[in-house]
Amino acid sequence: VIEVIKSPMSNTIFINIFSTIAALGITIPLGIYCAVHKGKKFDQATQVVTMLGYSIPVYITALVFMFFLAVYWRIFPVMGIKTAGIEYANNWEAFTDKLYHITLPVIVMTFGSLGGMTRYVRSAMIESLSMDYIRTARAKGLREKVVIYSHAWRNALLPVITSILGWFLSIFSGSVVIENTFGLSGMGRLY
Numbered sequence: 001v002i003e004v005i006k007s008p009m010s011n012t013i014f015i016n017i018f019s020t021i022a023a024l025g026i027t028i029p030l031g032i033y034c035a036v037h038k039g040k041k042f043d044q045a046t047q048v049v050t051m052l053g054y055s056i057p058v059y060i061t062a063l064v065f066m067f068f069l070a071v072y073w074r075i076f077p078v079m080g081i082k083t084a085g086i087e088y089a090n091n092w093e094a095f096t097d098k099l100y101h102i103t104l105p106v107i108v109m110t111f112g113s114l115g116g117m118t119r120y121v122r123s124a125m126i127e128s129l130s131m132d133y134i135r136t137a138r139a140k141g142l143r144e145k146v147v148i149y150s151h152a153w154r155n156a157l158l159p160v161i162t163s164i165l166g167w168f169l170s171i172f173s174g175s176v177v178i179e180n181t182f183g184l185s186g187m188g189r190l191y
Contacts, residue, residue, distance in 0.1 A: 005190065011081060012175055012186035015102050019109035020168060027114055028160075031121025036148060038126060046118065054115030062108045062181045069104055076104040079183030105182045109175065113167070120163050121156070128156035 034043045053061075070078040077083075081101050088094040128134070129152050137147045179188030 005187070008186050008190045011184060012179065012188070014098075015105055015109070015178070015184070015186065016168075016175055018102065019106045019113070022106060022110040023113045023117060024164070026110070027117040028121055030114075031118045032125055032148065032153065034118070034122045035125030035129060043122075050115040050118045052115070053111060054119070056112075058108065058112040059177050059181055061112055062105075062178060065104060065108050065111070066181070069107070077101055081184050102184070105178050105184060109178055117163070117167060121160055124156040124159050125152060128152040131155070 030046065034046050037043050066078060069075045077100070082094070082097050083101070086097065088097070129148075131152075134147060134152055137151050138144075142151075175186065176188035176191055178184070179186040
């Protein structure tokens with residue numbers, strides 16, 4: 001079994017690590033910014049976009065991104081994890097070719113996971129910003145950045161980390177659809 005799943009599991013983990021890092025790098029600052037500027041036009045627009053991203057199934061998102069970025073504009077390849085029939089001179093060429101081929105699936109997986117996590121970070125930060133210790137920190141004359149990042153974010157981080165762990169595990173099941181849509185040889189194909 002180890003021999004059978006070694007290569008597909010490495011591809012699935014490779015794709016999921018990049019999409020998780022990209023999603024967290026976008027959702028955490030975006031959620032914090034929306035919570036701090038709650039009710040403004042940017043926050044309202046972000047809420048609409050995240051609700052759309054959360055409610056559209058990942059296979060529809062994949063087909064839309066595939067049409068525009070792979071078929072219409074020809075930026076990325078449509079399928080596969082490497083260029084067909086190519087011999088690599090070194091490991092760096094193999095790595096960059098693999099990155100080029102997984103960029104579109106990573107974009108789709110990142111976009112699909114932005115909605116829920118951004119909303120969760122935003123709500124945790126809004127709850128944290130409404131606490132008494134935030135009012136006290138502001139009354140002491142601390143700068144707003146210190147109040148937001150040192151006091152509010154640290155306390156909002158606890159529920160966010162709990163949801164990140166569950167979300168990270170659910171990404172692996174969601175990658176089954178992505179791997180089949182983009183013809184990647186990962187655990188989705190093996191299933």
